[in-house]
Amino acid sequence: MTSTTDKAGQPKSETPEWEIKAAKQSRLAFGLAVAELARRDEKVAAISADTIDLFGLRPFLEASPERLIEAGIAEQNAMGIAAGMATTGMRPIICGYAPFITTRSLEQLRNDVAYANQRVVIGAACGGIVLAMAGGTHHAVEDLAIMRNMPNMTVIVPADARQTWHAAMATEQLDGPCYIRLGGKFDEPDVTELDADFRIGRADQLRNGDDITVIACGALVAPAVATSQALAHDGIGVRVLNMHTIKPLDRDAVLAAAVETGAIVTAEEHRVTGGLGGAVAELLATEQPTPMRMIGMPDEFAIVGPTAQVREHYAMGEGAITDACRDLMR
Amino acid sequence: MSSNYQAKIDGLENVARHIRRNVWRALHGAGSGHMGGSSSAADILAALYFHHLNLRPDDPDWSDRDRFVLSKGHANAALGATLAQAGYIDDSVLDQFYAYQSSFGMHPDIKMAGVEMSTGGLGHGLSVGIGMALGARMQAKDFRTCVMIGDGELQEGSNWEGAMAAAHLGLSNLTVILDYNKIQQSGHVGQMLDLEPVLDKWAAFGWAVREIDGHNMSAVVEALDALPFAAAAPSLIIAHTIKGKGVSFAEDSFLWHNNAVTDEVYEQALSELGEPS
Numbered sequence: 230m231t232s233t234t235d236k237a238g239q240p241k242s243e244t245p246e247w248e249i250k251a252a253k254q255s256r257l258a259f260g261l262a263v264a265e266l267a268r269r270d271e272k273v274a275a276i277s278a279d280t281i282d283l284f285g286l287r288p289f290l291e292a293s294p295e296r297l298i299e300a301g302i303a304e305q306n307a308m309g310i311a312a313g314m315a316t317t318g319m320r321p322i323i324c325g326y327a328p329f330i331t332t333r334s335l336e337q338l339r340n341d342v343a344y345a346n347q348r349v350v351i352g353a354a355c356g357g358i359v360l361a362m363a364g365g366t367h368h369a370v371e372d373l374a375i376m377r378n379m380p381n382m383t384v385i386v387p388a389d390a391r392q393t394w395h396a397a398m399a400t401e402q403l404d405g406p407c408y409i410r411l412g413g414k415f416d417e418p419d420v421t422e423l424d425a426d427f428r429i430g431r432a433d434q435l436r437n438g439d440d441i442t443v444i445a446c447g448a449l450v451a452p453a454v455a456t457s458q459a460l461a462h463d464g465i466g467v468r469v470l471n472m473h474t475i476k477p478l479d480r481d482a483v484l485a486a487a488v489e490t491g492a493i494v495t496a497e498e499h500r501v502t503g504g505l506g507g508a509v510a511e512l513l514a515t516e517q518p519t520p521m522r523m524i525g526m527p528d529e530f531a532i533v534g535p536t537a538q539v540r541e542h543y544a545m546g547e548g549a550i551t552d553a554c555r556d557l558m559r
Numbered sequence: 560m561s562s563n564y565q566a567k568i569d570g571l572e573n574v575a576r577h578i579r580r581n582v583w584r585a586l587h588g589a590g591s592g593h594m595g596g597s598s599s600a601a602d603i604l605a606a607l608y609f610h611h612l613n614l615r616p617d618d619p620d621w622s623d624r625d626r627f628v629l630s631k632g633h634a635n636a637a638l639g640a641t642l643a644q645a646g647y648i649d650d651s652v653l654d655q656f657y658a659y660q661s662s663f664g665m666h667p668d669i670k671m672a673g674v675e676m677s678t679g680g681l682g683h684g685l686s687v688g689i690g691m692a693l694g695a696r697m698q699a700k701d702f703r704t705c706v707m708i709g710d711g712e713l714q715e716g717s718n719w720e721g722a723m724a725a726a727h728l729g730l731s732n733l734t735v736i737l738d739y740n741k742i743q744q745s746g747h748v749g750q751m752l753d754l755e756p757v758l759d760k761w762a763a764f765g766w767a768v769r770e771i772d773g774h775n776m777s778a779v780v781e782a783l784d785a786l787p788f789a790a791a792a793p794s795l796i797i798a799h800t801i802k803g804k805g806v807s808f809a810e811d812s813f814l815w816h817n818n819a820v821t822d823e824v825y826e827q828a829l830s831e832l833g834e835p836s
């Protein structure tokens with residue numbers, strides 16, 4: 230490719246902006262980024278676990294068949310392959326289903342990838358209850374807790390397809406493993422701008438406010454913004470932090486929010502134990518004890534149903550976030 | 560058989576004797592350890608590191624080096640002894656087995672010079688080796704990858720995912736050596752969860768397979784020299800070995816898979832292994 234760079238000195242993207250904007254689904258934006266990363270760096274290769282179309286990788290497969298390894302429905306082997314490949318200087322990107330690429334291959338992920346500290350990027354589609362209708366076997370509402378407990382691991386939950394593109398591109402700079410949780414086969418609302426500055430480990434403050442802060446990630450960012458907009462009419466200033474990086478947590482942003490707003494609501498499509506809420510609570514308990522409410526799944530396996538209804542069933546949405554804010558403000 | 564060849568075999572047998580003695584030395588220092596599977600692997604490790612593998616111990620990260628993964632990570636005493644013998648690590652490290660803040664624990668650590676992957680959880684090495692072999696292919700490099708797996712380890716299903724994939728991918732630059740000492744932690748493999756007919760299984764998966772006596776140095780060398788066994792398939796060497804090889808009371812006994820090493824045991828082991836030249 231040509232050596233053109235953008236104004237930040239980064240290689241210029243060959244992926245048209247309209248294509249990223251049109252993606253609308255984080256799994257597809259991630260697939261576009263995989264192809265772009267592979268164009269930039271001949272060491273980048275994709276590993277599929279029968280997930281080529283889930284990630285929109287068929288054009289990449291046709292253009293660069295030697296750069297896509299199909300591991301089949303065999304996540305343990307896929308994860309071990311990625312680790313071994315990384316030791317040779319390659320930059321493997323595993324494309325898997327969140328419920329399977331985490332727990333089915335967990336020992337390979339822990340030992341071969343995290344313990345050996347290899348540069349493996351794990352794209353995990355259908356995180357949370359994206360596949361709510363599929364039943365508990367296909368839900369991933371403990372993945373963040375698991376990944377957050379892996380030393381060396383970076384854990385990212387992009388808020389939308391655009392941010393997914395930036396997050397995937399940012400993994401170029403990482404020296405260790407990274408887990409990126411993605412959505413499924415329905416459009417995700419845009420909550421970030423395509424030209425927004427993205428940095429791993431730095432929260433985006435999407436809404437200003439000094440009365441209370443909502444710290445959200447992934448699918449719960451858009452409802453958090455909606456809460457802030459609604460409560461603004463009542464004169465309540467709700468700060469919204471898009472905490473796209475669960476690990477390393479943006480401690481400064483959390484502590485500033487605690488000091489400046491005095492109350493925190495966390496919101497995630499995950500069990501309330503061990504994920505974003507857990508990370509925030511652990512920090513605040515030791516550094517800046519602050520009243521909190523945590524929006525997320527309880528300690529149970531989710532019911533079956535359409536994702537939107539199951540989200541409502543477990544109060545993972547604007548209404549619950551708003552209620553939690555009002556409750557804390559009383 | 561030329562005298563040069565015989566001298567080579569004698570030299571490798573002497574290396575294996577050094578490795579076995581140093582295994583017992585490391586275990587004696589630690590108080591206990593996995594002598595059984597370390598001793599069964601010693602002849603093969605000697606042939607790999609002092610005959611077969613293309614390595615630069617003074618430049619352990621040389622990008623074109625051949626890769627060796629000890630999937631049966633509990634034989635790390637033997638790997639450490641081999642790496643010390645080859646000059647990757649200082650001989651004094653062997654006296655730090657299990658020690659506080661040591662780089663030389665029960666299982667291999669990728670941070671130690673010459674160790675290609677942290678192993679110990681069983682059934683991981685083959686997949687990692689496939690990744691290394693693919694890394695060579697994708698970067699148009701000639702290095703070869705060799706993975707040693709244990710027999711009990713083959714009970715882990717991940718191996719069979721890897722066996723299927725390596726053959727499907729036609730990885731002739733990948734070799735697996737099965738250290739078939741017939742014993743695992745709690746008993747005989749054949750009685751606990753039998754692998755047989757293990758050759759037929761791997762052949763059916765698409766591997767080119769040879770069986771050897773893993774303690775006959777000429778046989779080990781000849782098998783390694785014949786790699787790859789097929790132009791477009793991965794190779795498997797089934798090495799029939801004896802757990803605890805070289806020390807009578809430890810041989811062929813699951814009690815010595817992992818056991819305590821007292822001063823008396825250590826002296827007896829060294830006297831049976833004999834002085835290396």
Ligand SMILES: [Mg+2]
Pocket residue numbers: 596709710711738739740741742743
């Ligand atoms: Mg055995």
